[in-house]
Amino acid sequence: MKALMFGWEFPPHILGGLGTASYGLTKGMAKQPDMDITFVIPRPWGDEDQSFLKVIGTCNVPVVRYDVPLEKVKAKFSKYVDPQEYYDFRDHIYADFRYIKTNEFGCIEFSGRYPDNLLQEINNYSIVAGVIARTYNYDIIHSHDWLTYPAGIHAKNILGKPLVVHVHATDYDRSRGKVNPQVYGIEKDGMDNADHIICVSDLTRKTVIEKYHQDPRKVSTVHNAVEPLSPEIMAIKPEKRTKDKIVTFLGRITMQKGPEYFVETAEKVIKRTKNIRFVMAGSGDMMEQMVYLVASKGMSDRFHFPGFMKGKQVYEMLKRSDVYVMPSVSEPFGISPLEAMQCGIPSIISKQSGCAEILDKAIKLDYWDTEAMADAIYSICTYPAMADFLQKEGKHEVDNIKWEDAGLKVRKIYDELCF
Amino acid sequence: MKTICFCFKIHQPFRLKRYRFFNIGGDHYYYDDFSNEDILQQIAYSSYIPANRMLLEMIKNSDGKFKVAFSVSGIALEQMEMYTPEVIDGLKELAKTGCVEFLSEPYAHSLASLFDVEGFRQQVEQHTRKIKELFEQEPKVFCNTELLYSDEIASLVADMGYEAMITEGAKRTLGWKSPNYLYRSTVEPNLKLLLRNAKLSDDISFRFSDYSWNEYPLTADKYIDWIASTPDEEQLFNLFMSYETFGMHQHVQSGIFEFMKALQGFAYEHDISFSTPSEVLKKYKPVGIISVTHPISWADEERDTSAWLGNILQQEAVNKLYELSERVELSQTRRIKQDWLYLQSCDHFYYMGTKKPLPYSPYSSPYEAFNNYMNILGDFRERVEAEFPSSIENEELSALLKQIHDQEKEIDKLENEIHALREKSYRKKKV
Numbered sequence: 006m007k008a009l010m011f012g013w014e015f016p017p018h019i020l021g022g023l024g025t026a027s028y029g030l031t032k033g034m035a036k037q038p039d040m041d042i043t044f045v046i047p048r049p050w051g052d053e054d055q056s057f058l059k060v061i062g063t064c065n066v067p068v069v070r071y072d073v074p075l076e077k078v079k080a081k082f083s084k085y086v087d088p089q090e091y092y093d094f095r096d097h098i099y100a101d102f103r104y105i106k107t108n109e110f111g112c113i114e115f116s117g118r119y120p121d122n123l124l125q126e127i128n129n130y131s132i133v134a135g136v137i138a139r140t141y142n143y144d145i146i147h148s149h150d151w152l153t154y155p156a157g158i159h160a161k162n163i164l165g166k167p168l169v170v171h172v173h174a175t176d177y178d179r180s181r182g183k184v185n186p187q188v189y190g191i192e193k194d195g196m197d198n199a200d201h202i203i204c205v206s207d208l209t210r211k212t213v214i215e216k217y218h219q220d221p222r223k224v225s226t227v228h229n230a231v232e233p234l235s236p237e238i239m240a241i242k243p244e245k246r247t248k249d250k251i252v253t254f255l256g257r258i259t260m261q262k263g264p265e266y267f268v269e270t271a272e273k274v275i276k277r278t279k280n281i282r283f284v285m286a287g288s289g290d291m292m293e294q295m296v297y298l299v300a301s302k303g304m305s306d307r308f309h310f311p312g313f314m315k316g317k318q319v320y321e322m323l324k325r326s327d328v329y330v331m332p333s334v335s336e337p338f339g340i341s342p343l344e345a346m347q348c349g350i351p352s353i354i355s356k357q358s359g360c361a362e363i364l365d366k367a368i369k370l371d372y373w374d375t376e377a378m379a380d381a382i383y384s385i386c387t388y389p390a391m392a393d394f395l396q397k398e399g400k401h402e403v404d405n406i407k408w409e410d411a412g413l414k415v416r417k418i419y420d421e422l423c424f
Numbered sequence: 425m426k427t428i429c430f431c432f433k434i435h436q437p438f439r440l441k442r443y444r445f446f447n448i449g450g451d452h453y454y455y456d457d458f459s460n461e462d463i464l465q466q467i468a469y470s471s472y473i474p475a476n477r478m479l480l481e482m483i484k485n486s487d488g489k490f491k492v493a494f495s496v497s498g499i500a501l502e503q504m505e506m507y508t509p510e511v512i513d514g515l516k517e518l519a520k521t522g523c524v525e526f527l528s529e530p531y532a533h534s535l536a537s538l539f540d541v542e543g544f545r546q547q548v549e550q551h552t553r554k555i556k557e558l559f560e561q562e563p564k565v566f567c568n569t570e571l572l573y574s575d576e577i578a579s580l581v582a583d584m585g586y587e588a589m590i591t592e593g594a595k596r597t598l599g600w601k602s603p604n605y606l607y608r609s610t611v612e613p614n615l616k617l618l619l620r621n622a623k624l625s626d627d628i629s630f631r632f633s634d635y636s637w638n639e640y641p642l643t644a645d646k647y648i649d650w651i652a653s654t655p656d657e658e659q660l661f662n663l664f665m666s667y668e669t670f671g672m673h674q675h676v677q678s679g680i681f682e683f684m685k686a687l688q689g690f691a692y693e694h695d696i697s698f699s700t701p702s703e704v705l706k707k708y709k710p711v712g713i714i715s716v717t718h719p720i721s722w723a724d725e726e727r728d729t730s731a732w733l734g735n736i737l738q739q740e741a742v743n744k745l746y747e748l749s750e751r752v753e754l755s756q757t758r759r760i761k762q763d764w765l766y767l768q769s770c771d772h773f774y775y776m777g778t779k780k781p782l783p784y785s786p787y788s789s790p791y792e793a794f795n796n797y798m799n800i801l802g803d804f805r806e807r808v809e810a811e812f813p814s815s816i817e818n819e820e821l822s823a824l825l826k827q828i829h830d831q832e833k834e835i836d837k838l839e840n841e842i843h844a845l846r847e848k849s850y851r852k853k854k855v
Contacts, residue, residue, distance in 0.1 A: 276446075366778075368789065369789060379445070379446070380444045380445055383445040383795075384445070384795040384798060384799075388740065390736045390739070390740030390741075391737060391798075393736055394735060398778070
């Protein structure tokens with residue numbers, strides 16, 4: 006079965022959980038012998054792992070016909086694709102796109118991030134999708150998150166094959182209910198046109214049904230999983246420089262993640278204890294506000310902001326921690342507590358996160374219940390049995406949550422759609 | 425002649441209130457009065473009270489041939505005295521018929537038999553006093569918390585002078601043996617054992633209204649037939665269950681009360697009688713010995729202690745609790761003694777279990793149960809340690825306390841002497 010997947014991020018260059026989930030899912034699905042996946046992203050860097058699927062960058066697909074000699078094409082694209090592919094694509098340009106700014110190869114430039122002209126980039130992405138869908142044949146189309154829904158619809162119209170949209174988040178999660186009408190429009194359009202909708206948690210499924218008015222019969226949940234840690238990461242054993250216990254918040258410092266509840270909790274704990282420190286790692290639009298909040302509560306000496314972290318730094322930070330906290334107000338899934346648990350860090354998560362649906366060996370609380378959160382943190386830092394239990398059992402639990410199984414569920418949906 | 429020995433267990437813990445770590449050191453009241461009262465009243469009205477009425481009626485209708493036994497924890501009795509004295513009145517009335525035997529158990533429904541020998545003895549004595557005071561009976565048969573039993577416990581119980589003990593007919597201790605006989609303990613040959621018939625007991629208490637059970641619906645007729653059709657040598661059927669079976673686990677709509685009432689009629693038809701545990705001891709002779717090296721109980725499929733001690737959270741909590749036992753022993757403060765009992769109820773540890781869902785737990789997760797309990801224990805510990813400086817070892821402290829006590833006595837004695845002498849000399853002067 007040949008699947009055409011549209012995504013926005015793919016490791017190693019990722020900005021959020023979407024890239025990690027896309028990678029895990031495709032890798033899990035690739036274990037099925039007859040699965041052939043093509044993954045489209047706006048801009049590949051050339052170092053993506055293509056051992057189990059094919060990555061196409063929309064920035065490398067021409068939409069305007071120029072006569073470019075093979076030598077030049079080779080020099081430019083051989084890092085990413087077979088140069089012949091460039092000519093194949095060029096033969097399937099379906100309209101006059103000269104009004105769009107293109108480079109000398111007739112390709113549109115993409116930032117591959119979330120720029121200010123995001124809507125324009127989404128539109129361009131969809132134009133390129135049309136070329137790809139006309140060039141090759143696929144059995145199913147799979148769009149990851151709203152940015153790629155228009156592309157998915159476009160490809161569906163051309164190929165006449167079923168469209169699956171994968172909801173990793175909705176605008177209701179990102180905005181705590183104050184949705185952007187344009188984004189909502191794109192999301193709703195994608196879901197309306199989809200033959201099936203896959204949600205990453207029952208929580209998201211509920212939002213999709215209730216807020217986007219979708220027929221429950223075509224909405225199913227496939228929980229995310231987590232990749233086993235690489236030996237390289239397992240080997241990270243950072244020394245602890247302090248005897249103090251470290252409580253960590255790790256993620257974008259935005260409204261969705263509930264950072265203010267973490268600060269409030271920290272205040273309650275710091276007031277009563279002498280050996281617990283708090284760390285808020287990451288960056289985001291609420292960071293400044295949080296720094297001021299911490300300062301105004303007079304606890305800057307025990308509350309730290311190390312800034313944005315990536316790659317190995319994340320694991321170093323995690324492994325130095327004694328408690329991981331994710332007080333998300335609304336988290337469609339939330340893969341990071343799973344990563345923390347893989348490292349053997351006792352985790353506290355909000356009941357409003359999708360991952361709470363599949364985790365039992367973590368402490369689950371309401372995000373607003375800062376008293377309970379403070380209590381749980383105190384307990385893990387004070388009673389060794391609690392820390393031991395969550396550490397051991399938690400690791401055991403996440404080690405059994407595999408992308409392969411998620412891949413099989415997605416495959417079942419494909420099979421039903423394709424008969 | 426076959427006989428059925430019914431024994432009903434009643435216990436309700438003092439559920440703990442939400443106790444955050446910032447309460448430690450400031451708040452010394454640990455119980456959720458509202459929910460305790462609420463839950464007990466609910467259970468009383470849907471179960472205990474109608475069940476008491478049912479038993480009384482059955483005893484009266486049978487001219488005293490119908491007999492049952494109760495094992496009620498001291499803590500449950502305390503709560504019922506506070507919140508639902510009607511239940512106590514009902515039990516007193518049952519006691520007066522002479523057809524009801526009250527068994528002995530540790531006052532706090534605790535795991536003390538496994539961790540704190542001295543505390544265990546005291547709790548049993550305290551429970552006996554309570555039973556005597558309320559029901560004017562001296563318990564002769566012992567029924568441990570949750571039917572916990574092991575050879576060690578057998579020795580403890582025999583030491584206290586009990587003739588018999590009730591426990592689970594666990595498959596892994598019985599092997600090929602049938603629970604339908606009287607047995608003896610291997611370490612204490614004089615201690616007789618009544619073993620619960622798990623299948624027949626659970627048929628009533630768990631499966632009675634289970635639609636998916638292949639024997640559904642269970643009728644009294646069929647049930648008695650099962651008992652009657654056992655081999656003639658098997659004469660003793662020990663049906664032990666929690667009293668909430670009637671009206672709570674099995675709703676009144678399920679017909680459980682009618683089932684019980686019908687049961688005795690069919691029993692007499694088949695020449696099956698009812699006995700209290702003490703009567704069983706008189707009627708039957710032990711046929712074999714039972715040896716249990718690892719403690720058994722009636723809980724879960726495992727029939728062991730894993731419901732309370734299955735994970736490291738539970739073990740930690742129990743160990744931290746019983747670390748305090750010697751100190752608490754030395755304390756004379758009533759509040760401390762009382763909290764010590766209430767905190768020992770095994771339910772607190774049960775709520776920390778992670779092997780299966782716990783529908784009756786007041787907590788949303790086992791972790792919350794653990795946090796809450798440990799916080800309370802932290803405060804309790806501070807209070808206990810504040811009584812005497814922790815720099816003094818328990819033994820030394822005990823010796824000092826004894827010395828003080830002896831000296832006080834001595835002073836009293838001497839004072840009395842002085843008094844007497846003064847009086848003497850005063851009288852002499854007068855003369």
